[in-house]
Amino acid sequence: MLYGKEHVDRYRATDGKEGHDWNGTTVLLLTTTGRASGREHTTPLIYQRHGDDYVIVASKGGAPESPDWYHNLTANPEVQVQVEGDRFTARARTATPEEKPEVWRLMAATWPQYDDYQAKTDRDIPVVILERAGG
Template sequence: MKLLETAMQKVSATPTFARIAPSVVPRLDKAVHRLSGGKFMLSQWMLPSLFLTTTGRRSGEPRTTPLACLPQGDGFLVVGSNFGRTSHPSWTGNLLADSDAVVEHRGRTVPVRARMLADDERADAWAALLRMWPPYAQYQARVEREIRVFRLEPR
C-alpha cells in the first residue's frame, strides 16, 4: 500500500494531473459514494475524505464537493488547493460568503462552521497537512496565490 501511496503522490503533484483531475476525481468520488449507498469515496483509500456542502454564493443553491481532509478532534482541516491550479476552488469562495456548511464523513452528517486560517495558525495547519499529503507543497509552488486552509468545526 505504501508503494501505491508514493506513486499516487508523485502523479498527483504533476501539472498534467492538475489539468485532468478536477473534472474526473470529483465525479468518480460522487459516483462511488452514490453506488455504495454513502459508505465509500474513491479518494478515501489514499486520504481521509469528506463531502462538504456549501451554499453557492451566487446561486444560493447547495453545492457538494468531495475533499481530502485532516480530522482534528471533532473538526477537520480542508485545503483549497484546486489540484495546484491558478484559481481558488469555488467552494472556498462559498465558505467566505457563508461560513455555515455541512460535512458528511464516514456516514455521519455534521453541520459545521468554517474559518479560514491565517498567520501562525495557518502555518501550523499547513505543516500538518503536508505531513498527510506532501504534494500540497508542489501545488503551492505552482501558484502565486496562497492556498486557502479552513478549519471546519461542528456548530
C-alpha cells in the same frame, strides 16, 4: 477511481464505505451554498482531524485562483459536512496566519502534493477549519 459527482454519489450511498479512503488518504464531503446561485454544491475533499475540527485545503491543484467551494464558504460559512456516515453542520473559517503553519504541515503530511501546488502558484493557498456547529 472515484472522482467528482460519481465520488459524491457512491460516498453518500454507502455512508463513505466507498470514497472515504482514497489514494492513501481520507475524504469528506463538503456542501456549500452557491454565493450567486443559492444552490447547494457538494465536493469530495481530502481532510484530516485537528482536535475536534476537520481541516481541508483550498488548493485547486495550485491554480492561480481558489476553488469555487472556497469562495462559497467565505460568503456563507455555514456548511454541511459528511465524514463516513456522520453528517453535520459546521462553520467554516480560514486558518489564521498563526494557525496555518501547523495545519499546513498536517495536510502536507497526508497529501504531499500540497507543497507542490503551493510552489506553482503565487496565491497563498488557504487552509480551512471546519468547526462542528454546537460543538
